[in-house]
Amino acid sequence: MAQSMAFNSAAGLGGMLKDGHEHYFxxxxxGAVVARSIAAACELSRMLASSMGPQGRCKLVVNxxxxxxxxxxxxxxxxxxxxxxxxxxxxxxxxxQQETECGDATNLCLMFAGELLNSTLDLMRTMGWRHSxxxxxxxxxxxxxxxxxLLPNTCVVQQIGHPAKDIxxxxxxxxxxxxxxxxxxxxxxxxxxxxxxxIVLKEGLVLQPESIRTVKIMGGNLGESVCIKGFVAxxxxxxxxxxxxxxxxxxxxxxxxxxxxxxxxxxxxxxADDLKNYNKTEEAKxxxxxxxxxxxxxxxVVTGGSISDMALHFIERYKMVALRIGSKWELRRLCQATxxxxxxxxxxxxxxxxxxxxxxxxxxxxxxxxxxxxxxESKIATLVLRASTSSVLNDLERAVDDGVHAVEMACKDGRLxxxxxxxxxxxxxxxxxxxxxxxxLEQYAxxxxxxxxxxxxxxxxxxxxxxxxxVVADLRAAHVSGEADKGVDIADxxxxxxxxxxxxxxxFKVKRSALKLxxxxxxxxxxxxxxxxxxxxxxxxxx
Numbered sequence: 001m002a003q004s005m006a007f008n009s010a011a012g013l014g015g016m017l018k019d020g021h022e023h024y025f026x027x028x029x030x031g032a033v034v035a036r037s038i039a040a041a042c043e044l045s046r047m048l049a050s051s052m053g054p055q056g057r058c059k060l061v062v063n064x065x066x067x068x069x070x071x072x073x074x075x076x077x078x079x080x081x082x083x084x085x086x087x088x089x090x091x092x093x094x095x096x097q098q099e100t101e102c103g104d105a106t107n108l109c110l111m112f113a114g115e116l117l118n119s120t121l122d123l124m125r126t127m128g129w130r131h132s133x134x135x136x137x138x139x140x141x142x143x144x145x146x147x148x149x150l151l152p153n154t155c156v157v158q159q160i161g162h163p164a165k166d167i168x169x170x171x172x173x174x175x176x177x178x179x180x181x182x183x184x185x186x187x188x189x190x191x192x193x194x195x196x197x198x199i200v201l202k203e204g205l206v207l208q209p210e211s212i213r214t215v216k217i218m219g220g221n222l223g224e225s226v227c228i229k230g231f232v233a234x235x236x237x238x239x240x241x242x243x244x245x246x247x248x249x250x251x252x253x254x255x256x257x258x259x260x261x262x263x264x265x266x267x268x269x270x271x272a273d274d275l276k277n278y279n280k281t282e283e284a285k286x287x288x289x290x291x292x293x294x295x296x297x298x299x300x301v302v303t304g305g306s307i308s309d310m311a312l313h314f315i316e317r318y319k320m321v322a323l324r325i326g327s328k329w330e331l332r333r334l335c336q337a338t339x340x341x342x343x344x345x346x347x348x349x350x351x352x353x354x355x356x357x358x359x360x361x362x363x364x365x366x367x368x369x370x371x372x373x374x375x376x377e378s379k380i381a382t383l384v385l386r387a388s389t390s391s392v393l394n395d396l397e398r399a400v401d402d403g404v405h406a407v408e409m410a411c412k413d414g415r416l417x418x419x420x421x422x423x424x425x426x427x428x429x430x431x432x433x434x435x436x437x438x439x440x441l442e443q444y445a446x447x448x449x450x451x452x453x454x455x456x457x458x459x460x461x462x463x464x465x466x467x468x469x470x471v472v473a474d475l476r477a478a479h480v481s482g483e484a485d486k487g488v489d490i491a492d493x494x495x496x497x498x499x500x501x502x503x504x505x506x507x508f509k510v511k512r513s514a515l516k517l518x519x520x521x522x523x524x525x526x527x528x529x530x531x532x533x534x535x536x537x538x539x540x541x542x543x
Contacts, residue, residue: 034124034132037087037525038117044088045114048074049455052107054183055463055490070391073181073398074107075099087525094521098514103209103405104177105506105514108456113518115455119448120526127444132526138445141438142431143519146449150430151512152415155423157485158505160414163407164201169414170194170407176419176504177406181399188222189396193403195227196381206411209404213333213382216393219365220386229373230357231337232382233330236368238307238322239315242361247299247321249355249372251335253342255305256315256322258282286310292348294318300359304331304342321359323370337372337380406507415508418499420487421457421475423511428453429479460488471496 050057051072061069063080071077075095083092091113098109120135160169174190182189193212200211215232269275290311293301300321307315307322315322325331335342340355357372365386383400387393417423431450435443454472461471471488475496478486487499499505 033529034526035121037085037528038121040085040088041091041522041525042114042118042121044083044091045110045117048077048107049111049114049459050463051077052111052180052456053460053463053490054179055460055465056107056180057463068391069394071395071398073395073402074110076398078110087528090524091521094517098517102409102507102510102513104180104402105510108511109514109518109521111455111459111518112452112515113522115452116449116518116522117525119452120522123444123448127441134441135445135448136523136526138438138442139449139519139523141442142434142446142449143516145431145434146427147512147516147519150427151417151423151508151515154430154484155417155426156415156508157418157500158416160410160416162204162414163197163207163410164205167194167198170197170410172503172505173406173410173416173507174403176506177403178399181402182395185222185396185399188225189399189403192225192227192383193400193407196383197404197407199227199229199378199381201407201411207404207408209401209408210333211336211380212400212404213380214397214400215369215382215384216390216397217365217367217369217384217386218390218393219367219388222385222387222396224386226384228371228382228384229375229378230382231334231372231380232384233323233325233334233370233372234367235323235325235370237361237370238312238324239320241316241319241321244299244321244359246356246358248297249300249302249338249340249357249359250293250296250298250349250353251331251338251340251342251355252301252303252305252346253328253331253344254303254346255307256301256303256311256346257306257308258286258310259346283310287314289346290314290318290320294320296348296354298349298354300357302331302334302340304328323359333380334372337374337378339374339379406510409507409509413507413509416505417508417511418485418487419504419506420489420499420502421454421460422479422485422487422499423506424453424456425475425479425487426484429476457488460490464488464490466495 051059051074056072058070058072059077061077061080063069069076069080078092078095083089091110094113095106095110098106120132123135124132160166160173163170171190171194174193175186178189179186196212197207201207215234267278269278298320300323301315302323302325304325307324312322325334331342335355338355338357341353343349343353357374360371362369362371364384385393385396385400387396428450431446435446435450438446457475458468458472461468475486475488478496485498485500486496487504489497489499489502489504491502
């Protein structure tokens, strides 16, 4: 008789899964799992709500590597903290998707999802609903009305031209994005990013974010930051000669040194002449290679590997500039900036493989940098950022990155909506009227959805230290009376002002994406009635 297999004899789900699993489910009296999931998601949302807007507070995060990050950027904070709860992780993934697609409005995505879930919990407690099907039905109706009707038809108030030619429209888009990260620096940062975009962008094309690079140099202040048409390497040249005007450039992916065999070899030398001849042969070969490079007109040599002393000697003899760049990403950007091709062979490049730029070595704030400037049409622009501390520099870099992504989105869709919570409040007023047309239970969900949209204006007012309830009430009254341009501007005294007069706009595509992802994350959490977690594997190395 065959031996019977040993199964877990426990009844129910515990008998099907391995030991160590965790299982959470809703009982018959109430949605315990839904309530706990909502509580976890709302806690994450509340934690980061205070970082929203120009007056948002920074968070000091110490990650697992004991690296300290000080920022108000929602995506940067979530990247460094470890979120364990599965429902909160759903919101975190929505924020990361928003960061990848648009680069901005990440806090709006998280905060709206949290507010929507909080409104759901209030509905379930007030109405005694255990199942969320009626709530989800109302949310789907409100989301469809918001994303496909109100935002594109009611809220769009202006459209800018292509960023390659509409510089003022470009700055209009950039200032609110920059101001939300580094308040008070938006004018300087917007001007720098606009200059960089004008360098690399052509009319009719979409900006590639990797074509704008930032170099952070400690010391000085933001006013000393510059935009350079070309590439900047934070390294000094290897040669005595440090500059070359309108020079031809050769880029080698490998090192400039004598080749050697992979296997070990033995050379038998019987006399001193044998040793002399051996060295002379190696020197003659290197001399021939460097001479060939120099005779092709090359004045600057860049390598991704090391430069041997012998090779450096001959480079100096032929009066060329040599630079070593260890990062393959920087080497690739240098090739883009100069038009060169990275060679894997050591020898003279063909005319098509050469690049061209003016190379100079400079000292900026005690840091030696090498600048490759290309007066011709350049595919790379570099922003040299200056600040007094590394935390400020990192935050400036994140602000620039968000601004570049905003320009990318503006190239795809230049439609604008009012900022400062004006667009959200206008949609909330229209959704309340939309709810009146539905006599069923879904009308309560639509009203809760509309009330959740007020979180933007309320949070901006709270972070500015104002009476949030009064500001939201005044703003709603203004929108009900037809003043669709009214919003919260922290530059003015407590109250509301015209977003049109203050020139505060948000990109329609970014706003729509943030709200859409927030809605999807919230509704996904509401559909969960059981959480099943496998036993954790042994602690491995952190990635």
